[in-house]
Amino acid sequence: MKKLRLTRYGYGIGLVLMFTLGILAEQYDVVDELFFYQEDVVYLTVQHIELVLISGGIAILIGVPLGTLLSRPRFARIAETAMQSLNIGTTIPTLAILALSMSLLGIGMLPAVFGLCIASLLPIVRNTYTGLLEVPDHLKEAASGIGMTAQQMLYRIELPNALYVIFAGIRTALAINVGTVPLAFLIGGGGLGELIFTGIDLDEPFMMLAGAIPTAMLAILADIVIAVLAFLIVPKGVNPLRT
């Protein structure tokens, strides 16, 4: 009974809120004003997505092998130190990373992609490393017991079993990446940040919203996409979402 009422209240409040927003939007011609920036929005959205895909893709391509490498026994000695510095690295604000990247590489797409890469690399490396280390010993023992080589064990046993944790890292990385992409504009990397920052500078609320709304939506969308991917790609037997 109690639950039912709660939901009904929730829907009620949601409806009222949307209604009010709709009236407000109509009054201030929000829709028309926003469509004024339509061309810019489309162009910058494409650029925005490009930045995410390129920098995120590179981060995965570097991060997963790096994490795997660090998890191998012969790197055990440096791995702990490496992880500790990575953990410190994750506390560094992304704006600082971008700023430092700009002071190294100047202005443009390259420093933006580089900075984004660095910012999203850390969670991927860390989760790949811990995910692989957390694969239960008895699985590895069984694998070597049936005569698998180290390489076969990595591809057939360890990686599939660590995949869920690795995906969690990629998801975190993507969230950081998508959250940082709007800042890329500041160092000349383009993207939807252009509308937001310029809107703030010029005190143009509609310009600001024309950037902020698609940015927020892209972020939520990216999170959903990666969740769905994780759901589909991680093998059923080791996927907590699919039991």
Add this chain to the structure above:
Amino acid sequence: MIKIDNLTKIFETPNGPVTAADHINMEVPEGEICVLLGPSGCGKTTTLKMINRIIPPSSGRVFINGEDTTGLNTVELRRNIGYVIQQIGLFPNMTIEENIAVVPKLLGWDSNRYKARAKELLELVALDPSVFLKRYPRELSGGQQQRVGVARALAADPPVMLMDEPFGAIDPINREVIQDEFLKMQQELRKTIMFVSHDIDEAVKMANRIAIFRGGRLVQYDTPDDLLAHPKDDFVESFVGDDRALKRLRLVQVSQVMEPVAVVKPSDSLQTALARIEEHGYSRAILMVNEKHQPIGYVSRSVAQTTKGLCGDHYFGLKATTSPSDDLRKVASLMFNHDTTWLPCTDEQGVLVGRVTQQGITHYLGATYQRDALNAQSPHLHQVNA
């Protein structure tokens, strides 16, 4: 005293209502331990937890010392009932002292009083207060933790205690020790205790009365000896086990089966010994005692028949003795160990008081079964499922 009146619990599940406890009626007299026994899912734990309303009853009433608890405030009720659970549940953020003092604190005792109480209780459960008071639960072994669990339950001196498989998670060796200590403690404290177990041996050892549950119903409620001697139906019989007669050994004391015994003195002749052996129908030997009437050995029939002289020059040393308070399990074990069919019984001064024989034991256990066969209706003390 705990009295349960038509206590019932019906759980609503997605597959329809399930009756976990079905009109349970029973009474635990003051100062006794009642063990609720049965397979898992039989309703014993549900019944126990309805008494302090950890599980709220669907219907029925609980009386404690004659008072109907239905109207009582739940929190008040629980503070007056000691509660011990299998997982122990010591609060890891509190020291042992704070754990024991938790109820006194809730009751508003001043700090001197509850600190003294914590110390006293630790001593009672055989843990050194100077070592343990300031420690944290995780620094203790499982057995030590459960002693603290018992101490915590006793803190406010509740008249009634509920124990849910309290010793179930403790290794077998320590379990025996802690059970013995608990029984010793109970002799002094005389709490009214309800105790859930799934172990028939534990039940026989601990209980004044045993209640056997099955499928949410109370099947039989009897003293351990009666339960073992007269299981009410096939379920109870199979639950108590094929070796139920052996289990009864623990419940019977030597004094209950002790017989008078004829003796010789060292100064008696072997001829006298042989005469007494014949007179009393002893098959193999006769006991010899000293001037203080303490047994020191025996004279065997074969020696008495073939040799001349004094008993004091031709006797064999004693193998073992028992005391009247020993249980028959120990006696049987001694008999097997020493390959003998009887043992002398002595009091604390070692003075002979009688003897216990294999035949006597068998006869005692057998007699109750015979009585059972003769009386169609067994003389149960307590009404079950009225």
Add this chain to the structure above:
Amino acid sequence: MELLDFLNDNLDLILQLTAEHISLVAVAVGLATVTGVPIGIAITQNERAARIVLYVASIIITIPSIALFGLMIPLLSTIGQGIGYLPAVIAVLLYSQLPIIRNTYTAINNVNPALREAARGVGMSPLQRLRMVEVPLAIPVIMAGVRTAVVMNIGVMAIAAYIGAGGLGVLISRGISQSDPRQLIAGAIAVSILAVIADYALLWLQRRLTPKGVSA
């Protein structure tokens, strides 16, 4: 060493901006703790409410901070507070909800059921149970949530310089707009050091606040 000279000349400014940065984050996360912990405790009572609250909080945290500022400015402009302190504090407050609520919720929910039963069995009322057992045991995890929130929001607050909230982001934004690497690097390094120090300081605090018998 141009950078060192710059640091030397502008030490006062850097310290002042650092203090501003800290106070902004402290106020916002402080408020977030005061709201988030009770919410986290409250939603342990209703699984459905918990799912909804955590879902909403997780959506909010996905929204990039500058976009959140962009969405709030037009709304807050209606009360004349579009730029500056208020939107920055509100954004940080919102972002901090997820780690704090989620950690409080899971920590309280994960308290061993046996302890909860023991607490009921000795006659603790629900509030006493919360105060004497559940919250003390949950503190390490709740503090971990606060720590996550602080570290994350030191970064968010740097971006808030663009909406005029002040703090160390000012150095970075000026450095970028004036193409002055000295200011830019000084700001970036100062804010990074602040984040690292805050992380360790809160870790220390977390260990201090953890009840003695619980710490690993």
